[in-house]
Amino acid sequence: MSEQxxxxxxxxxxxxxxxxxxAGPATAHELAARLDEDLTQVAETMIQAxxxxxxxxxxxxxxxxxxxxxxxxxxxxxLLSERLNAQVRTPASGPxxxxxxxxxxLLGRLxxxxxxxxxxxxxx
Amino acid sequence: xxxxxxxxAPAFILLIEDIRSLQLIYRSVLQGxxxxxxxxxxxxEGMAAFAATSASVVLLDLxxxxxxGLLLMQEMLTLRPEARIIVITANGSxxxxxxxxxxxxHEFLVKPFDEGHLLSAVSNAVNLAQAAKAPGRxxxxxxxxxxxxxxxxxxxxxxxxxxxxITSVANSMATVFITGESGTGKELCALAVHGSSARAKxxxxxxxxxxxxxxxxxxxxxxxxxxxxxxxxxxxxxxAKAADGGTLFLDEICEMAPALQTKLLRFLQTSTVLPVGATxxxxxxxxxxxxxxxxxxxxxxxxxLREDLYYRLFVVPIHLPPLxxxxxxxxxxxxAALKQFAEEEGRAFDGLSPEVAELFRRLPWPGNVRQVLNVxxxxxxLNEGGLVTEAMLPEDLASAGTPRPSHVQVPFQDSLESxxxxxxxxxxxxxxxxxxxxxxxxxxxxVPKAARVLELSPSTLYRKLEGxxxxxASS
Numbered sequence: 258m259s260e261q262x263x264x265x266x267x268x269x270x271x272x273x274x275x276x277x278x279x280a281g282p283a284t285a286h287e288l289a290a291r292l293d294e295d296l297t298q299v300a301e302t303m304i305q306a307x308x309x310x311x312x313x314x315x316x317x318x319x320x321x322x323x324x325x326x327x328x329x330x331x332x333x334x335x336l337l338s339e340r341l342n343a344q345v346r347t348p349a350s351g352p353x354x355x356x357x358x359x360x361x362x363l364l365g366r367l368x369x370x371x372x373x374x375x376x377x378x379x380x381x
Numbered sequence: 382x383x384x385x386x387x388x389x390a391p392a393f394i395l396l397i398e399d400i401r402s403l404q405l406i407y408r409s410v411l412q413g414x415x416x417x418x419x420x421x422x423x424x425x426e427g428m429a430a431f432a433a434t435s436a437s438v439v440l441l442d443l444x445x446x447x448x449x450g451l452l453l454m455q456e457m458l459t460l461r462p463e464a465r466i467i468v469i470t471a472n473g474s475x476x477x478x479x480x481x482x483x484x485x486x487h488e489f490l491v492k493p494f495d496e497g498h499l500l501s502a503v504s505n506a507v508n509l510a511q512a513a514k515a516p517g518r519x520x521x522x523x524x525x526x527x528x529x530x531x532x533x534x535x536x537x538x539x540x541x542x543x544x545x546x547i548t549s550v551a552n553s554m555a556t557v558f559i560t561g562e563s564g565t566g567k568e569l570c571a572l573a574v575h576g577s578s579a580r581a582k583x584x585x586x587x588x589x590x591x592x593x594x595x596x597x598x599x600x601x602x603x604x605x606x607x608x609x610x611x612x613x614x615x616x617x618x619x620x621a622k623a624a625d626g627g628t629l630f631l632d633e634i635c636e637m638a639p640a641l642q643t644k645l646l647r648f649l650q651t652s653t654v655l656p657v658g659a660t661x662x663x664x665x666x667x668x669x670x671x672x673x674x675x676x677x678x679x680x681x682x683x684x685x686l687r688e689d690l691y692y693r694l695f696v697v698p699i700h701l702p703p704l705x706x707x708x709x710x711x712x713x714x715x716x717a718a719l720k721q722f723a724e725e726e727g728r729a730f731d732g733l734s735p736e737v738a739e740l741f742r743r744l745p746w747p748g749n750v751r752q753v754l755n756v757x758x759x760x761x762x763l764n765e766g767g768l769v770t771e772a773m774l775p776e777d778l779a780s781a782g783t784p785r786p787s788h789v790q791v792p793f794q795d796s797l798e799s800x801x802x803x804x805x806x807x808x809x810x811x812x813x814x815x816x817x818x819x820x821x822x823x824x825x826x827x828v829p830k831a832a833r834v835l836e837l838s839p840s841t842l843y844r845k846l847e848g849x850x851x852x853x854a855s856s
Contacts, residue, residue: 291402320471327493
């Protein structure tokens with residue numbers, strides 16, 4: 258992969274909505290709720306791992322994040338979590354603070370978007 | 382959507398995945414395609430569900446919280462060896478997926494994956510699992526598989542291990558990567574894997590990537606449509622389509638042009654082919670076996686083989702040893718060939734003399750089995766019969782047996798020793814600098830490439846280079 262940051266669509270809204278459609282009306286709310294819980298868990302665990310310098314935990318969370326982000330169309334977050342995964346694996350270097358910062362910003366935005374869907378799907 | 386073929390009852394899939402949101406997405410995709418799905422979130426739950434149900438296809442995430450997914454898979458296969466287990470792994474953990482394929486997984490999926498890829502893998506596993514249960518199953522029995530795997534003659538230990546590997550890998554969908562010197566029987570090995578597999582009744586299509594001009598290779602592999610280029614006077618299916626339901630053997634894979642490697646990678650990821658000039662991809666069900674007489678990892682290092690393609694292909698490696706390392710196998714092969722060729726030519730031979738057998742064991746056989754067969758054919762054609770003596774052998778062959786050459790190892794060993802000699806006595810920091818500089822030179826000055834080989838981060842390498850440059854400037 259090129260070292261240069263490639264312009265990618267931050268969030269593929271159509272992809273996300275297609276997954277909710279696929280889940281169907283009965284399950285779409287549950288899917289949004291689970292995504293919210295899983296991503297919030299990743300965000301919290303990553304912060305703890307960063308503070309403790311816990312590389313195995315950071316690696317584990319980068320795996321979860323890239324899998325979810327890549328599946329639901331959070332393309333920019335997916336690329337950054339892949340980069341984080343590669344950095345954590347490299348013994349000579351640690352994850353860069355700048356990268357972690359950008360991940361947290363995007364993760365926060367993604368969780369907000371999912372919570373919006375969750376509230377819309379919850380019904381009256 | 383890739384719906385399963387109509388059948389009395391929908392196929393039953395066990396999905397073991399600990400990330401709840403992904404579990405739900407995969408379940409939605411599978412149910413949408415008509416499968417029944419049972420969920421489990423841990424290894425313990427998964428094993429209990431596997432034991433309690435008849436699931437013959439399992440989607441198993443290898444990164445489970447309570448236990449190593451590989452161990453769980455092995456336990457499942459011990460309980461029901463016919464189960465088809467598709468392992469799921471995160472991007473960046475491809476080595477674990479490769480390990481799983483070697484341990485008997487049917488297929489692997491790397492997260493994140495799309496619905497098409499998931500359904501294609503599941504559909505393939507379900508079809509094979511059902512074929513294996515049917516009375517007229519096409520998969521070979523263990524005895525038949527073993528017989529088929531013995532297309533190679535030779536009872537040496539090293540070939541025994543090759544036979545065992547062929548038998549164990551045959552019924553998996555794993556890509557097999559055969560390496561070995563020219564003449565060691567790589568295509569026979571591929572045929573043995575195909576012949577021992579559930580695809581034995583399907584086609585076996587072999588393509589030599591090194592023998593076809595680069596500009597025609599894409600058409601040979603993926604086909605073309607009429608009018609797509611000068612000379613394309615009719616639609617023509619490529620080798621990948623012709624091998625549908627069977628095995629595609631790609632020999633001399635390292636000779637494939639880089640652009641075509643990209644298309645092959647896409648083919649492996651999507652199981653679809655796009656003929657030259659076509660706009661609509663076609664789905665095919667093909668098992669890939671490839672081979673090379675080069676060191677594939679070295680080909681990756683030199684940029685001749687894409688690294689991602691290498692990892693896709695190098696799932697189950699089978700190395701065919703050169704004949705000079707197979708002890709008495711050469712005598713067994715020569716004796717069997719003598720009998721067969723004598724029958725074909727209408728001659729009567731009494732076997733090899735002890736001197737010839739001894740000479741054959743001493744010879745280096747750079748052309749391996751192919752060379753032995755040529756020598757025996759020569760003997761049979763030019764002699765009436767009797768016991769094969771040294772006088773009947775081609776002249777250059779008999780003289781080659783006097784010293785036991787080690788033509789492969791010696792130059793390498795020499796260069797290695799002289800290289801080490803040149804480094805001895807120098808400070809470690811200087812040795813490091815020499816190695817780094819040489820590695821950079823080998824990779825055309827590319828810091829990222831050299832860093833990968835040296836297992837350093839590019840930034841570390843840049844820092845080192847910067848430090849050395851400053852030191853040189855100040856001195």
